[in-house]
Amino acid sequence: MKTFKKIFCLILSLGLVASACACTPGNKTEGKKGTLSIASFEGGYGATWAQALADAYKVHNPEAEVEVDCNPLVREDAVTAFQTNITSVDLYFIDGLSIGNYCETYQSLADISEVYNSTPKAGSKEEDILIKDKIRPEIIPEMMYSGDQAEYQNKYYTIPSPSGPCSLILNTDALDNVFGEGNWSEPRTTDELFALCDAIAEKKAQVNIAGVNYTIYPFIYSGEALEYWRYLYYPWIAQYSGIDAWNEMITVKKNGVYDQSAYQPDGKLQAYQKLEKLIKRSNGYCDGTSMNNKFNQSQKYFLQGRACMYITGDWLEREMEGSTDYKAELKMVKTPITSDLSAKLESEYGVSLGATAAEKDQTLANVISAIDNGQTSYESVSAQVFNAVKQARAITFTLANSAIGAVPAVSVNKDMVIDFLRFMYSDEGIEIILRESKSYLPVVNASEFKAEGELSLFRESVNQITEREITYIFTSSRDPIRYRAGLDQFIGNEYPETALGKKTGAITAKEYLEKEARLLNEKWAEYMKVL
Amino acid sequence: MSDNLAQGIPVKKKTLQSRKIQRGFFIGLMLSVGIIQFLVFWVYVNFNSILMAFQLQTREGLIWTFENFSRFFHELSIADFELDLALKNTLLLFVVGTVIGLPTSLLFSYYLYKKILFSKFFRVIFFLPSIISAAVLVALFRYMLAVDGPVNAILSSISGKVVDIEWITDEAYSMGTILFYVFWTGFGSNIVLFTGAIHRIPQDVLEYARLDGVSMTRELLQIIVPLIWPTISTLLVFATAGLFTNSGPILLFTQGQHKTMTIGYFIFDQVQNNSYYYPAAIGLIFTAIGFPLVIIVKWLLGKILEDVEY
Amino acid sequence: MIKAFKKLTLAQKIVFTFVFILFSVYAISIIAPFVWAFLSSLKTDDEYYEKVFALPKQWLFSNYVTAFTEFKIKKTSMLGMIGNSLWLTFSGTFVAVMVSSATAYIVAKYPFWGTKIIYRVAIFTMIIPIVGNLPAMYKLVVADLQFNNPIGILALYAGGFGFNFIILHGFYRSVSWSYAEAGFVDGATDWKVYWRIILPQALPAIVSISILSCIGIWNDYMTPFLYLKDHPTLALGIYQFDIIQTYRSNVPIYYCAIIMSILPILILFCCFQETIMENTVAGGLKG
Known part of the structure; x- marks a missing residue:
């Protein structure tokens, strides 16, 4: 009994000592006017780009106070901030943010359309282009609210942060x-x-x-x-x-109307x-x-x-x-x-690309090489076919639509954020980001920027891809059927990659898609109720 | 404290009335902190969560509806959705963790109490899995069971064939592996509670029994179990209460892939996808099932053995 | 111990030997991963993935130095985190156990219409999974109550109706009431009976619950992450480290941090079990 009491007293006094040094006010819940606070998620693109950007920004604006916090917990932090409207951060860089959800349910995103209608600016140097024209056109709609509530429509709520192909x-x-x-x-x-x-x-x-x-x-x-x-x-x-x-397929709509058949296009x-x-x-x-x-x-x-x-x-x-x-x-x-494209082109344009499957594929491959070499036609194929292949060749997947910056509605430094983002989208800002993150902002003139020094084969190859004609595709949760009705990237509990690649009980692609269609059909009525 | 009793404080005569008021005051005071905390941090904070079960965000804004409930029963009926599998896995986790796990922990505690060789050492070791966070434990477990890991290596050398079992990512083994993990690492906290309870049994009771030449089996089953029955039944009640909410270590192992979905993880997964109304309804459905179940279990346990005061 | 073993009957000897072997196997299966984690903590990351189950080529104890210096959340060093963890763990446990003990005692020993309801409500709150309460909770704690500091946060732990309540309720039900009655006859107040007669008897239960509660709070990273951003605990540090190392793979350093974080609680438990198990047994009986 006595020993126990002794231990207990020891522990309590230990605790009191700890509390003495811990007894400072709690964490900040409101931003400080005049100090731009940036929180950036630290992931595959590293931890330094946001800080480097802020440092350069301060060179141009010596009077500006900018704080940058870059760590891997920012993502969770941002979720709390946007769900509660309590935060001292003015600008979050995170990956993955459902604009529809945070607008409709939490009203926590600040409208940053002003950035899009401004010009990029580094110090006194303003560029001759609006930011919305500098960002790749396929990414632009992704930065806007695209649900059905009028008060949020046609407004920008996020801005792309660095992310490449x-x-x-x-x-x-x-x-x-x-x-x-x-x-x-x-x-x-x-x-x-x-x-x-x-x-x-x-x-x-x-x-x-x-x-x-x-x-x-x-x-x-x-x-x-x-x-x-x-x-x-x-x-x-x-x-x-x-x-x-x-x-x-992403919006499950045909001609603007929800339609199950859109979910399984013929190429799927x-x-x-x-x-x-x-x-x-x-x-x-x-x-x-x-x-x-x-x-x-x-x-x-x-x-x-x-x-x-x-x-x-x-x-x-x-x-x-x-x-x-x-x-x-x-x-x-x-x-x-x-390789299925050749058959499709043949039937669509009534041409023959070769007698056998191997020949057809060879023709397709030759056209691709011609496109990659910058040619504008290939000997034996029509311009139509050439252009169709060219379009297909440009298609590249990216996460650029989900790696974004967003501003809390409660931010007290919106003007500073806008100024900072204008700098970020200046050529100087893009160069800094390229140097630090080794990736690009999704801008139309990405190929104009060259990283300094000798490039690795990997960097060169990535540059080559971004220099060529490119059309980004991405998955998106911007449609209400995704963020409100809850249709995930796939339906059901099993990822396609698991179902097709598992060791025991793997099913075929055909079986998987049949199951997918059945599930969609079963859940369709529920989806439609909220849309 | 015993001093006071021995010296005997003079008995003051008090009216029954003032005694009652005093007692009421005492009860109120003892319960006050707990109840205020409960009202503020549970009722106030969670009330909305229960309402959510009856809400749905639609084009027209938030509406009141039973849609979430009918959705669950609908999804339960869709074979491709495999919610029946989730239910089965949930019950399996309960069976292995509690129905098998509790008696095993009791046996462990008993032999630790019997001062088996190195029992102090064992007690610390057995407790290890409870000390560290599950994330770390699962990480260690996963490396042990890697395709090219030591478990397969040992099995290979025993069988003389190349063993490349995917313990975690092959649906033939995954749920079994998780169940084994739950069993294997689940003793710690139970042992703490059981040894605590066994040590509270008056030594003379066990002493007399031993003099009567009672066998170890009888000592355990007919003396110790009845005497620590309140602890056993409490743990059982608690486990039953967590039957549907306890998602097991699914998040850390498989994220519900490879046929390891459970009800608890399903709810968690829905919430992760920013959907609250539907999981709130699922939660309420299982509360409606779980609550009477717990009351029945508690009643049954009370029937089996009356609480013993000592 | 050997002597005691000799006294046993043959059947008992066989049982004990069997159980001992079983225990040993189980103990080894529990220790092995930790030994391996320790060995891994002394490797380089590449070496770790090359031969997952070999001894380190060079025993890089410097990893521990690296972990210690790299292990930081903003300005808080590992020592600071340990301090924060200690405070939160002990004061949180103290508050949690005391409040639960009070409610459990009343519900178990003063049966009236209210206590039955309380018990049912306690069960109910344990069964119902709560979803999406984070915004409400966060607003309450941070904006309304401003409890997001090391003292205020204790209010979160002062819950009287969770796991601790259920377990202690079970214990109190079985606690003998005869001492208490004797106390009442002697004119002791309810208050005195609780503190002087009941609590000492319930000490084994209180200690068990405290140990479990300590571990729970020690390992909890979510509460400090949400409410104690300026006072990060070790668990939060480990959690952040875990995420970092998925991007900048450095498993050995991660294991260093884990081992350093387990040590305090392991040492504590070793010390505790000796003193506590023995003292509580005696204390509980002597009353």
Whole structure:
């Protein structure tokens, strides 16, 4: 009893000591007028770009007070702030924010349309273009409210922060290791992709890592980040069905009216079948540990050369800089075009691209090469076909619509935020961001900016992609059927990548889409009730 | 304190009335902090959450409706949605964690109490899984069970074949793995409570029994279990109360993939997607099932053994 | 211990040996991951992924220094976090257990119409999953009450109707009332009976509950994250570290932080169990 009391007293006094040093006022709940407070989520693009931007801004505006807080908890912090309208932060940079939800339910987003109608400005240097014209046109609508409540319509609530293309990434060292240096070529069509996979799988080449031999697989992925596959098979849908059909799939609307059939455009099945082929276990295209791996574990294995291909975004190099000593020559390539496109073009334009499937694909691949080389036509194909392929080639997946900056409605420094964002979108701001995050803001003149110094193969390849004609596609939650009715990127409880790629009980793409259609049909009435 | 009793404070005569007032005052004071805290931080804060079950955000704004409830029963009937599987997994978690887990913890506590060799050491070790956060524990567990991890390596060397079982990401094993994890790491806090309870049993009771030559099985079942019955039944009541809300370590293991969905995780997942009205309704449905269930369990447990005062 | 073992019957010897082996296997299965985590904490990140189950090539104890210096939330160092954790854990536990004990005692020993309702309400609140209450809670704590400081936050822990209540209620029901009655006869007030007669008897239960409560608060990162931004605790630090290391992979440093965070509570538990188990047994009986 006495010992217990002693211990208890000791603990209490310990606690009192701690409390003595802890007894300062609680965290700030209101911003300070005149001090711009920025909170930036620290993710794959690193922790430094927002601070660097603020430092440069202060050089131009010596009187401005700017505080930057960059850490990985900002995302959770922002959710609390936007759900409660209590925060001292004036500008949040986060990934993923449902404009519709935060406008309708919480009224917590500030209208920042003023930025869009202003010019980029660095110090006294103003540019001759409005910011809304400087941002890529396909991203622009994503920054606006697009629900059905009039008071929010036609207003901008977010602004893109740095984010670039997501696509297929090759480990050229691993490919050299398998085939001999330069003895392979980049896949331009999906048939070429599968041929490359077959060739790699057949070689059963090995790589030695710290004394252990590993078979080199065509692909590696991570069960923790299955959605990376979508950077590949979503473009296949859009390439085959076209951008309009893609947007209709995202909003589940046809001609502006909700329509179940919009959810499964004709290219979806083929795209899912290709995904199935890639990740089906018995095909042996993927490293067997993939499903079990953490994502940076997989990325590390990829850099070690245990696989030739990986799918992710342009942040890969920046992300892996600090976490591994393994180096590999990586190259991002444009998403291979779905080989089904040739058949579609043939029927649509009444032409023949070749006698056999192989010939057709060869023609398609040749057209792609011609496009990539900047040619405006290809000998044997019509201008119509050439342009159709060109459109498909431009399609690239990005997360640029969800990596955004947003201003709380309760911010007391809106004027400063607007001034800061004008600087961010100036050429100087874009250069700083390129230097620090190694990625671009989604601006129309991205190709004018060159990073300083010698570029890695990866950086060069990403630049090449952004320099060419590019049409970004993305998933979006801006339509009420997503944010209000709750239709997720997929329906049901099982991700498509899990259903098609699992070890036991995997189903086919056709079965998956049938199930998806059934589920949509079952839930349709509920969705329609709130729309 | 015993001094006071021994010396005997002179008995003051008080009217029954003043005694009653005094007692009422005492009861009020003892309950006040708890009740005020409850009213402020539970009723005030959560009242809205219960109302949400009857609300829906639509084009016209917030409306009052039973839609969320009918939606759940509708989704329950859709085979492709696999909510029946979620229910089954939820019950499995309960069976393994409580129906099997509690008696095992009791057995563990009993042998720890019997001062088995190194029992102090064991007690600390058995408690380890409860000390650290589940995130860390699951991370360690996952590495142990990795495809190229030690468990498979050991199995390979025993069987002489290459074993590459995906314990967590193959639906043939995933739920089993999670159940095993729940069982294997679930003893800690129960052992603390059980040893606490066993140590409170008057030593002479057990001493007499031992002199009578009572076997260990009888000692455990006929003396210890009845004497610590309040603790056992409390834990059972508590586990029953958490039956549907307890999502298990699903978030850390599989996020509901690989056929491991549970009701608790389903609700969590819905909330993560910024949808509150529907999960609030699901919660209320399971409260409506769970509440009578708990009362029945409590009544049954009371029937089995009356509380013993000692 | 050996002597005691010799006294046992053959059947008992067999049972004890069997149980001992079982316990040992279980203990090893629990310890192994921690030993492995410790070994991993001494590697480089690349080495960690190369051979997940090998000894470190070089024993990088410097990782612990790195962890200690890198482990920061804004200006709060690890020591500061430990201080914050200690305060929150002990004062929070004290408040939580005292309030629960008071309510549980009344509900168990002073049955009247109110107590039955209270018990049912307590059960009800445990069954109902609460969703989407974060905004309301946050507004209440931060804006209305301004409890977002290390003292005010204790009000959040002063709940009298949760797990602690249910367990203590069970204990109090079985606590002998005869001492209390003797006390009342001697003219003790309800207050005195509670403090002087009942609480000492309930000490084993209080201690068990306190241990569990300590661990719960020690590991909770959500409350400090929301309400104590300027006073981060160790759990919050670990949580932030966990997210960071998914982007800048450095698992060994993460394990260093984990091991450093487990140590205080492990040491505490080791000390506690000795003193407490023995003292409470005696204390509870002597009354």
